[in-house]
Amino acid sequence: MRKPENQLTVIFGASGDLTKRKLIPDLFDLFVQNLLPDKYAVIGVSRTNYSNEIFRDIMKEGIKSFSRSKNSPDEMIDEFLRKLFYISINTSNPDEYDYLKTEIDKIDKITSNSGNYIFYLSTPPALYGIIPENLGLSGLNTSGNEKSWRRLIIEKPFGYDLKSAQELNHSIKKHFAEEQIYRIDHFLGKETVQNLLVTRFSNGIFEPLWNRNYINHIEITSAESVGIEGRGGYYEGSGALRDMLQNHLLQLAGLVAMEPPANFDPDSIRNETIKVFQSLRPLSDEDIRNNIIRGQYLSSHIKGNKVPGYREETGVSPDSRTETFVAMKFFVDNWRWGGVPFYIRTGKRMPTRVTEIVVHFKATPHKLFMNMSSGCSSCNQLVIRIQPDEGILLKFGMKVPGGGFNVQTVNMEFHYSDLSHEYMPSAYERLLLDCMNADSTLYIRGDAVEACWKFVDPVVAAWKNDNSIKMYGYPAGSWGPETADSLFDIAGITWRYPCKNLADNDLYCEL
Ligand SMILES: NC(=O)c1ccc[n+]([C@@H]2O[C@H](COP(=O)([O-])OP(=O)(O)OC[C@H]3O[C@@H](n4cnc5c(N)ncnc54)[C@H](OP(=O)(O)O)[C@@H]3O)[C@@H](O)[C@H]2O)c1
Incomplete structure (x- = not known):
């Protein structure tokens, strides 16, 4: 497995079950194997009002319960947790994305300094069309230069029938090219x-x-x-x-x-x-x-x-x-x-x-x-x-x-x-x-x-x-x-x- 270039992962739905039970514990497992980028940060985004510290505490519980490396020394877990940040917004509200963009860019400057962002949608499926649209309207879907990139991971389910899947594809592709879109089937x-x-x-x-x-x-x-x-x-x-x-x-x-x-x-x-x-x-x-x-x-x-x-x-x-x-x-x-x-x-x-x-x-x-x-x-x-x-x-x-x-x-x-x-x-x-x-x-x-x-x-x-x-x-x-x-x-x-x-x-x- 290859170590990736410097980047950020932005998780929408960071106060949810999947983030605590799977995403963060598995990112920690990658960290333990030295497979995370040298300069890297995870930004959790959801409505619940957490500080960075509270978010880190909750994710620590997740790591200690669900990570395969849960018995790692506390210093190692803490070193990973320092890469975690949290931003509270209502992601269905387009007006909150300017703030989100400013905060993400700020964190990028002091961490990966790469402009490379993965947006991970771990929210209720009703937001799978809305978040990409808001990312597009706020300009977060593109880095604006050829050196850095933006990618979008979408959790399942992708649509609930053919029509809704087509509409979702159509709406996401207004703001992200197919090469930027990663639809998960964890099987x-x-x-x-x-x-x-x-x-x-x-x-x-x-x-x-x-x-x-x-x-x-x-x-x-x-x-x-x-x-x-x-x-x-x-x-x-x-x-x-x-x-x-x-x-x-x-x-x-x-x-x-x-x-x-x-x-x-x-x-x-x-x-x-x-x-x-x-x-x-x-x-x-x-x-x-x-x-x-x-x-x-x-x-x-x-x-x-x-x-x-x-x-x-x-x-x-x-x-x-x-x-x-x-x-x-x-x-x-x-x-x-x-x-x-x-x-x-x-x-x-x-x-x-x-x-x-x-x-x-x-x-x-x-x-x-x-x-x-x-x-x-x-x-x-x-x-x-x-x-x-x-x-x-x-x-x-x-x-x-x-x-x-x-x-x-x-x-x-x-x-x-x-x-x-x-x-x-x-x-x-x-x-x-x-x-x-x-x-x-x-x-x-x-x-x-x-x-x-x-x-x-x-x-x-x-x-x-x-x-x-x-x-x-x-x-x-x-x-x-x-x-x-x-x-x-x-x-x-x-x-x-x-x-x-x-x-x-x-x-x-x-x-
Ligand atoms: N859990 C699993 O094992 C699993 C497995 C496969 C796929 N999935 C899929 O992954 C997704 C997440 O699952 P989950 O179990 O983590 O769900 P969950 O526990 O219900 O979490 C949903 C998350 O979305 C956030 N959210 C909801 N509305 C929001 C809004 N308007 N603005 C900002 N954040 C909002 C919630 O936070 P706030 O309330 O703080 O906003 C919460 O963090 C689902 O679509 C599910 O189908 C889950």
């Missing part, structure tokens, strides 16, 4: 997600098989064991489709399905993922009815404790139609993937927290050995575990020792934790550093966000307008509605249940 910052590209494109053994001739289907699961954790108000306006599938899961599908890029630079890679999104077969009304299952978790017992159902959570309407689970079958209509189904699912209150991609290879053309199960239940699988217990596992058939030729499936595994000497940066560490170094490879381009919304928009509309489309209940702590298994129309095939028997167990499942 792309995860080491194992990036390793997917390396696994595919640095090994001669996988890529020749990575197509419709050898792959039966692709499965992507992102399960969370937690519920909505008191964020009912937010979740009611979102749901699993918008919160997880439209962004994180489609981004993973894009990396699984993309063609090899010509080069390893941001545009070459993003030019390939956008082609995948453009090749997604549009979902017909029939697809929405038959190939998508939505569900809501119901009250149940987990580890002996009663947990509430979604509709009993604070801030959730008792007759809510917001989905906490979604499973979908879809196709990528292109030369490589013609006819190969992709199955993706995500849900809350599932038995464990796991995100993984499973590539299911086709069965051998001829059943040669007696106990080989037919169909694809005996297929080779490549499991790419994104979280937790990051790693890769290859399943293949081996002879059972002894008489006859009996076959059993065995695993060849690699766990990232085995590389104990290597530091695994968190997703935010990686993404923050990449933006500081002007590397947008792992950020989402505007056209890709819009293409993903275009794909899911008909589902959002159908669910909103057609009450006859079923919402299935599933007990909290289960793998979602059983009917999600019906998406697989091939006998003997269903979802991979990474730890089917751990429903009452808090353990992360093994690969």
Whole structure:
């Protein structure tokens, strides 16, 4: 990882949860690794009236609770905290930006003296259009010279449907060029997600098989064991489709399905993922009815404790139609993937927290050995575990020792934790550093966000307008509605249940 040139990071939403729990602790982790610029400052901006000292005290709590380097000596934490400043304004009010500009420029003069600013939007999404506009009107969007630069990082969610995403892109691009805009999908910052590209494109053994001739289907699961954790108000306006599938899961599908890029630079890679999104077969009304299952978790017992159902959570309407689970079958209509189904699912209150991609290879053309199960239940699988217990596992058939030729499936595994000497940066560490170094490879381009919304928009509309489309209940702590298994129309095939028997167990499942 490369140390960036001198600059400032200005965080809008600095009194919020994300700043305290993630951004500042992860910036501190970069500081400990000597990966922050030599001359650097962080300026927190929000309405709450903090002094620099109070802001530093609160961020110290964040570092001591959430940073991976939380046990660092106090002198080191204090040295980092001295780089933190705070400015209180109402960011929706354009009249307050002249003051903001003066204060930021003042702090820049005594710290980085670079004129290079990253603006990080960690505010409610309603401000994602307003803040860039106000930055533009006040002239903060440009340094006014060719030597220094301005960049904008935008948290998720980027829009709530195609129209709002298009409007947001349009409004931001009035003041920032696409090269200045960094849209976050923190899944792309995860080491194992990036390793997917390396696994595919640095090994001669996988890529020749990575197509419709050898792959039966692709499965992507992102399960969370937690519920909505008191964020009912937010979740009611979102749901699993918008919160997880439209962004994180489609981004993973894009990396699984993309063609090899010509080069390893941001545009070459993003030019390939956008082609995948453009090749997604549009979902017909029939697809929405038959190939998508939505569900809501119901009250149940987990580890002996009663947990509430979604509709009993604070801030959730008792007759809510917001989905906490979604499973979908879809196709990528292109030369490589013609006819190969992709199955993706995500849900809350599932038995464990796991995100993984499973590539299911086709069965051998001829059943040669007696106990080989037919169909694809005996297929080779490549499991790419994104979280937790990051790693890769290859399943293949081996002879059972002894008489006859009996076959059993065995695993060849690699766990990232085995590389104990290597530091695994968190997703935010990686993404923050990449933006500081002007590397947008792992950020989402505007056209890709819009293409993903275009794909899911008909589902959002159908669910909103057609009450006859079923919402299935599933007990909290289960793998979602059983009917999600019906998406697989091939006998003997269903979802991979990474730890089917751990429903009452808090353990992360093994690969
Ligand atoms: N938390 C997470 O884990 C997470 C994960 C992924 C994405 N995100 C996204 O990141 C964003 C921030 O999340 P969060 O959890 O930190 O939210 P939060 O705790 O509600 O914080 C929101 C921040 O925005 C500030 N704010 C609101 N209105 C403002 C205004 N008019 N002018 C200035 N500041 C204003 C608030 O400060 P004042 O009230 O002091 O103004 C506060 O600092 C959200 O859009 C969320 O979707 C969060």
